[in-house]
Amino acid sequence: MFGLPRTGQSSRVEPPSRGIDPAGVRPEGGGPGSPVPAPTRVIRLDDILAKVRAYAPDADLDLVKRAYVFGERAHSGQLRHSGEPYFTHPMAVADILADLQLDIDSIAVALMHDTVEDTGATLDEIGRYFGPDIAEMVDGVTKLSKLDYRSAEEHQAENFRKMILAMAKDIRVILVKLADRTHNMRTLEHMREVKQRRIAQETLDIYAPIANRLGIQSLKVELENLAFRYLHPEQYEKIAAALGSRQAEHERLIRHSRELLVQRLAPHHPGCAVSGRLKHLYSIYRKMLEKRLEVDDVSDLVAVRILVEDVASCYGALGVVHSLWPPISERFKDYIARPKATGYQSLHTTVIAEGGGRIEVQIRTHEMHAFAEYGIAAHWRYKEGHLALTPEEIEKFTKLRQLLQWAEQIPDSREFLDTIKVDLFADEVYVYTPKGEVRWFPKGATPLDFAYSIHTDLGHRCVGAKVNGRLVNLAYSLESGETVHIQTSASQKPSRDWLKMAVTSRARQKIRQYLQAEEKEKARELGRGVLERELKRYDVSLGRVTKDGTLEKVAGDLKVGAVHDLFLKVGYGRLDPERVVQALVPDERRVPKEQAQEQEARGLQALIRSLQRKRAGSPVRIDGTDNMLVLFAKCCRPLPGDPVVGYISRGRGVVVHSSDCSQALQADPERRLDVEWAKNTDTLHPVQIRVVTLDQPGVLANLTHAIGKLKINISKADVRTTHDQRGIITFEVLVKDVAQLVIVQNSLEALKGVISVQRVRGGS
Ligand code: MN
Numbered sequence: 044m045f046g047l048p049r050t051g052q053s054s055r056v057e058p059p060s061r062g063i064d065p066a067g068v069r070p071e072g073g074g075p076g077s078p079v080p081a082p083t084r085v086i087r088l089d090d091i092l093a094k095v096r097a098y099a100p101d102a103d104l105d106l107v108k109r110a111y112v113f114g115e116r117a118h119s120g121q122l123r124h125s126g127e128p129y130f131t132h133p134m135a136v137a138d139i140l141a142d143l144q145l146d147i148d149s150i151a152v153a154l155m156h157d158t159v160e161d162t163g164a165t166l167d168e169i170g171r172y173f174g175p176d177i178a179e180m181v182d183g184v185t186k187l188s189k190l191d192y193r194s195a196e197e198h199q200a201e202n203f204r205k206m207i208l209a210m211a212k213d214i215r216v217i218l219v220k221l222a223d224r225t226h227n228m229r230t231l232e233h234m235r236e237v238k239q240r241r242i243a244q245e246t247l248d249i250y251a252p253i254a255n256r257l258g259i260q261s262l263k264v265e266l267e268n269l270a271f272r273y274l275h276p277e278q279y280e281k282i283a284a285a286l287g288s289r290q291a292e293h294e295r296l297i298r299h300s301r302e303l304l305v306q307r308l309a310p311h312h313p314g315c316a317v318s319g320r321l322k323h324l325y326s327i328y329r330k331m332l333e334k335r336l337e338v339d340d341v342s343d344l345v346a347v348r349i350l351v352e353d354v355a356s357c358y359g360a361l362g363v364v365h366s367l368w369p370p371i372s373e374r375f376k377d378y379i380a381r382p383k384a385t386g387y388q389s390l391h392t393t394v395i396a397e398g399g400g401r402i403e404v405q406i407r408t409h410e411m412h413a414f415a416e417y418g419i420a421a422h423w424r425y426k427e428g429h430l431a432l433t434p435e436e437i438e439k440f441t442k443l444r445q446l447l448q449w450a451e452q453i454p455d456s457r458e459f460l461d462t463i464k465v466d467l468f469a470d471e472v473y474v475y476t477p478k479g480e481v482r483w484f485p486k487g488a489t490p491l492d493f494a495y496s497i498h499t500d501l502g503h504r505c506v507g508a509k510v511n512g513r514l515v516n517l518a519y520s521l522e523s524g525e526t527v528h529i530q531t532s533a534s535q536k537p538s539r540d541w542l543k544m545a546v547t548s549r550a551r552q553k554i555r556q557y558l559q560a561e562e563k564e565k566a567r568e569l570g571r572g573v574l575e576r577e578l579k580r581y582d583v584s585l586g587r588v589t590k591d592g593t594l595e596k597v598a599g600d601l602k603v604g605a606v607h608d609l610f611l612k613v614g615y616g617r618l619d620p621e622r623v624v625q626a627l628v629p630d631e632r633r634v635p636k637e638q639a640q641e642q643e644a645r646g647l648q649a650l651i652r653s654l655q656r657k658r659a660g661s662p663v664r665i666d667g668t669d670n671m672l673v674l675f676a677k678c679c680r681p682l683p684g685d686p687v688v689g690y691i692s693r694g695r696g697v698v699v700h701s702s703d704c705s706q707a708l709q710a711d712p713e714r715r716l717d718v719e720w721a722k723n724t725d726t727l728h729p730v731q732i733r734v735v736t737l738d739q740p741g742v743l744a745n746l747t748h749a750i751g752k753l754k755i756n757i758s759k760a761d762v763r764t765t766h767d768q769r770g771i772i773t774f775e776v777l778v779k780d781v782a783q784l785v786i787v788q789n790s791l792e793a794l795k796g797v798i799s800v801q802r803v804r805g806g807s
Contacts, residue, residue: 086134094141095150102147106173107137110151113172117155117162124233132226133157139222143259143417149215152180156219159185183216184223217253221262224250228269243273261416267325275328282324282331285338293321296345296400304349307363314409315360316350322403343393343401350409354379357406361390364404368394371401379407387415475526487546488521494529495550502553504531518544536561539721567607569697570614577620581628588627597626675728679704679804682728684781689718701804720780727777729758730784731803736770737796743772746797749790750776755783773803 088111092104114133121129137153151173158164159181170178228246231239247270254263272279286293297319304317322344330341349360357379364370374393382388389407396402407415473483474493484492490510495502507516509528521527537557545551575585588594589606598609603618612618679701681687686702691714699718700707736742743762750757759775778784784802791800 085131086138088134091134091137091141091150094138095147098144099147104147106147106151107154109172110154110177113164113169114154114158117158117164121161123230125230129157129161132230135226135229136219136222139225139262140218143218143222143261145215145218148177148180149219151177152184152215153219153222155181156184156223157188160188180213180216180219183213184219187216187220188223214257217257218259221250221254221257221259221266225262225265228266231269231273239273243270246270247274259417264323264325268323271325271328278328279324282327282338286321286324286327286344289344292400293345296396296398296402297347300345300347300396300402303367304347304364307367308349308351308360312351312356312360314352315356316409317347318350319345319347322346343403345400346403346405348412349404349406350412351406353408357390357408360406361392364392364394364406368396368402370394374403379411387411389415472521472523474521474523477526477528479526484521485546486520489517489519489544489546490515490521490527490529491517491541491545491554492547492550493521493527494531495545495553496547497529499553501529501531502550503537503557504533504535506530506532506535517541563611566614567610568614570610570612570620573613573620574610574623577624578627581624583627593627594623597623600626674698676700676704676706678706680728680730682730682781682784683720683726683779687718687720689716690714691716704804727756727779729775730778731773731775732784732788732791733801733803734770734772734774734791735798735800736772737798738764738768738770739796742770742794742796745794746772746774746791749794750774750787753787753790755787769798 088108092107095102095104095107115130118129118133123129123132133154133156136156137150140149140153155164155169155173155177159166159169166178166182169181224246227242231242234242246266251263251266251270254260254266301317301319305315308315308317327338327341327344330336331338334341349364351357351360371393374391376391378387378389378391388411389405391403391405393401393403472486472488476482476497482493482496484496490508491502491505493508494505505517507514507530508519509515509530510519510521510525514530537554539558541554542551545554571585578585578588585594588597594606594609598604598606601609601618601622603609603612609618609623613620613623674697675681676698681699681701681704687699688702688707689697689699690707690710691697697716697718700710734746736746747757747760756777757774758777759773761773763771765771776784776787778787788800788802791797
């Protein structure tokens with residue numbers, strides 16, 4: 044995925060300072076025993092250099108040393124609130140970035156990030172000594188520091204996060220800013236309480252979500268826990284204490300499940316790594332709020348992580364986990380098949396361990412894990428002296444950086460974010476509702492997908508959309524960043540064509556449900572009409588036998604269910620209306636009365652009128668896919684594309700003829716029903732073609748080969764030889780429509796030895 048180091052051990056991909064204690068029970072981001080990370084330790088230049096050297100042996104450490112000297116001099120004499128020399132802060136920020144294994148440019152910038160704002164140093168100087176790129180990054184961090192959340196014109200956190208993303212020319216600027224905030228949070232105890240709360244709130248609103256959006260779990264978790272501690276100290280202590288009291292129990296559960304997993308996994312998945320941990324405090328707190336639970340009622344405090352070599356092993360390991368402990372099925376999430384919008388990939392499952400305790404298990408590859416921990420930062424990491432990027436990734440991220448540079452010229456931060464998102468998540472589009480909410484769709488989604496995502500009825504009535512104020516039709520492909528306003532009409536309803544336009548499974552399912560219901564209704568109506576007409580011939584009123592329960596009894600005797608099922612079965616052609624007539628009309632009466640003919644004609648007209656009215660004057664659409672009583676006449680075998688006409692036949696529903704068919708011309712015009720082909724159906728229709736050839740060896744083989752090459756199936760073939768040495772071969776092939784038939788005809792005509800090719804009308 045990202046070409047990150049893979050050693051088969053998780054140690055390489057864990058940030059050293061935040062490594063997960065394999066058997067330990069420290070919650071992520073500081074545990075009950077140590078609610079705040081270790082007291083500020085003095086970081087020396089050599090510590091940072093050693094860290095960088097370990098992951099980037101070829102890096103130009105001189106740059107870091109020079110930045111150190113510059114920053115140290117600039118801040119000399121300044122103190123932090125804690126009383127320590129100010130420069131301990133830039134050093135700590137550089138150290139956090141070294142833990143993220145960032146490139147030396149970022150580390151150099153970290154060492155100088157506060158110089159322009161807080162000291163006499165100027166950007167010009169930095170540009171002179173370190174080059175324009177570094178100066179630009181320092182400038183970026185300085186500008187971000189001047190952004191004031193409190194005075195932001197729009198007080199919405201989301202807008203402010205966008206502004207921050209928009210202002211940075213280089214994503215690394217944001218990474219430096221996140222590390223800066225992380226260290227400030229670690230040392231927040233030295234601030235006044237009012238300031239503590241404000242900074243903690245801002246961290247929770249702005250910086251933790253940015254870390255999350257950039258996919259850097261390690262920073263996100265730490266920022267959340269620290270902010271939580273200052274915003275809700277009592278809750279924090281309560282949870283920490285509760286966890287502390289159950290420490291032995293958790294420790295046992297983690298150790299036991301870890302041993303069991305290693306024992307089962309190791310033989311089949313060399314290079315797998317299993318670690319256990321407690322969930323982080325803020326995530327426990329959020330779950331308590333969400334589910335209105337007390338801390339003692341939160342059952343899944345323990346999480347186990349399995350790292351394996353490849354995707355196949357992820358699913359293999361999942362099988363092992365589920366064979367050891369029963370899973371809670373609704374908690375299973377496959378983020379490998381469907382990654383989160385941040386690119387996060389993993390399998391999540393929750394299982395019930397021995398004794399009833401729950402364990403959340405995350406399974407992913409080492410690479411996915413590195414991406415989960417470092418997120419976007421992973422793209423600037425070194426691998427043996429080089430950036431850990433493939434050429435494609437370099438291209439992608441060069442483009443991203445360019446986008447970030449353009450961003451400065453884009454006054455609207457939303458527009459900026461739109462550009463970034465388009466690039467990072469190319470297979471998805473996101474659009475805004477009129478209220479400004481964001482919705483994600485697979486690429487190619489249309490207004491229909493959007494409408495159905497909001498409400499089924501909105502989908503059913505959708506006639507198009509206004510996209511950024513411009514009217515578009517149903518087939519329009521939505522583009523990221525567009526604002527979509529669905530247009531509806533009360534007379535609109537779904538049609539089969541819609542299935543070609545909708546791409547989301549939700550929309551397609553809703554359309555299909557509607558069409559099925561509609562088709563059933565049509566079939567039911569047809570069945571009722573057919574029965575009504577048949578019964579009228581014997582002077583039996585369908586209305587009366589329905590009302591007095593006779594028909595219900597007949598339906599029962601015929602074992603078709605209720606009366607409406609009986610109509611449906613007749614409409615679908617699964618029940619011969621004659622059987623119903625037999626049950627309702629005594630044998631001696633089953634000779635049509637004199638006036639029956641006349642009545643029938645009237646009844647027929649009424650049926651046709653009602654069928655046509657239902658379709659608002661439009662012809663009855665036929666596509667051969669619905670099982671409605673539609674038959675294609677054997678005499679002319681019409682194909683989609685042929686002009687057609689329908690005739691209502693006694694007890695057989697609608698028979699569709701070619702409009703030039705001689706039999707159709709002879710039929711009773713009273714029974715005529717306008718029909719038309721549905722668009723774009725894939726139903727195959729049998730059609731016969733007669734090929735006259737010279738009687739030569741190999742001709743038949745050539746013909747079948749030519750048809751096969753067009754991927755068309757032959758359902759029948761008949762070969763005769765005439766006395767004048769000609770071969771007459773009749774094929775029955777299955778085609779979609781006339782156009783496809785013409786292709787077949789043309790390719791056969793082109794063959795050597797073929798004299799003529801003709802479509803055969805009329806049965807054989
Ligand atoms: Mn700072």
